[in-house]
Amino acid sequence: MQLITPKAFHPIFLFLVGVSGVFCALYGSLVLASLFVAYVLYGWYMPKCLEYLANQIDVRLVETTRAFRDDELAIPFALENRARFPLGKVTVSGLLGDQVRIDGAGSQFWRHHLFVGKNQIVPFEIDVIAAHRGTIRIQSFDVMISDPFHTMTVYLTLPIQQLGHVFPDFAPASVEWNERQIPGETVDRSSPFTDRSSFHSVVPYAGDAKTIYWSAYAKTSELYSYQYDRVRNHDYAVIIDGLSGDGLSLRSDFEKLLSRGATIIRELEKQGASYSLWISMVNRDGQWYHVPSGKGKEQFLRTMECLARLSEYDLPLERRYFMKRLQRAVPSTTAAIHLGHRQKEVSA
Structure with a gap:
């Protein structure tokens, strides 16, 4: 809080005016003495009154805004006056960051003039256009x-x-429907999507040896096959590794990588899938950028906000530590979608 008063209301000047008022009351005009006394009282008590009113003002953000680039949005606020006195004309101003721009303005500075009464809540908005992620x-x-x-x-x-x-x-990116691999429909028996615990029914042998129901063959000497209902996999992990190949700096196309991640998240949301987000970055407080698994509109907003919060002040997470964290945290039954650098795996 900063109080600005003219030199005419300096305490020494008020003291001299008060002394002059006393002399006028004793030896001169009472009207002039009354004016001097009113001037002194106004200059002495008005700053205290203004400080009191300033302490009774509260401005809050009504709702957190979310937008895509070039979207027009209104950021809503509410100014509350808790005092029993009207404030009259109140000026609210500020300087916005580079993520938005004010249409038709040459700078990021904005200003609003409000008329606030006693015990009143006055809403106002800042009309901006989204400019950058x-x-x-x-x-x-x-x-x-x-x-x-x-x-x-x-x-x-x-x-x-x-x-x-x-x-x-x-x-541009796409995510195909990832159907759970079941016996008789996959060659890779070590697939994390394999479910051999139950089957739907038994049908005559269809020509794939992996689907043979051997217990029925032992009893009937006829070949039968398992038949399962095809179930789509609904658990994904979107993994974004923003480091370069040597692991010493960020990729030059990091923004494009985030855009691809946003597209994949949108496609997963359209499919109604459950997904989580893992990014090899930490903020200034040492917190890892990660969104736990979930689905629905709220999950989409959480993951998109996580992508939006990344800034130049964040630090990259060492790739070796990042991969260890993924191995411990991502379930083996989750389909991993890697974006960015991916280490080559060697299998015997």
């Missing part, structure tokens, strides 16, 4: 209130910094 931040958020004669001003700086997210673009 990332977290929508506001670098400064100030509220300015003045006295009735606009001679004193109080500047109140608010702590609101994060307003929403701009999601990454969708790059």
Whole structure:
């Protein structure tokens, strides 16, 4: 909070005016003395009143905004006056980050003038256009209130910094339906999608030796085959490794990699699949960028927000440590979708 008053209301000047008022009351005009006393009282108590009113102001973000690039959006706020006195004209201003732009403006600075009464909540919005992927931040958020004669001003700086997210673009990518491999329909017996615990029915032998029901053959001397219902796999892990091949720096096409990840997440959402997100990055607090497995609209928003939160201030996670974490955390029955660098596997 910062209070700005003119030099005419400096305590020493007010003291001199008060002394002059006393002399006028004793030896001069009472009207002039009354004006001097009113001036002193106004200059002494009005700053305290403005500070009190500033402490009764609260501005909050009504809803976190989400958008894609070039979308028009309105960031909603609400200014609340808890005092029993009207504030009159209140100026709210700030400086937005580079993730959004103000249409028709040459800078990121914005300003609103509001008329606030006593015990009143006044809504207002900031109309912007999404410009770049990332977290929508506001670098400064100030509220300015003045006295009735606009001679004193109080500047109140608010702590609101994060307003929403701009999601990454969708790059060309596709995810085919991954059907669970069952006996008689796969050659790879070590597939994590194999389920040999139950079968639907028994049918005459169809020509695949892996589907033979040997117990029925032992009893009837006729060949029969298992028949299963084809069940689609609904568990995926989207893994984004943003490091280069040597593991010492980020890939030059990291933004494109995130866009491909966003496209895959969108396709998985359309399929109604369950999926998780794993990114080889940590933020400044040491927290790993990871979204647990889930599905539905809320899961889609969580994963897209995770992609939007990545910034130049984050640190890459060492690839060896990242792969160990994946081996321990990702279930073997989950279909892994790797984006970025993938180590070559050698099998005997």
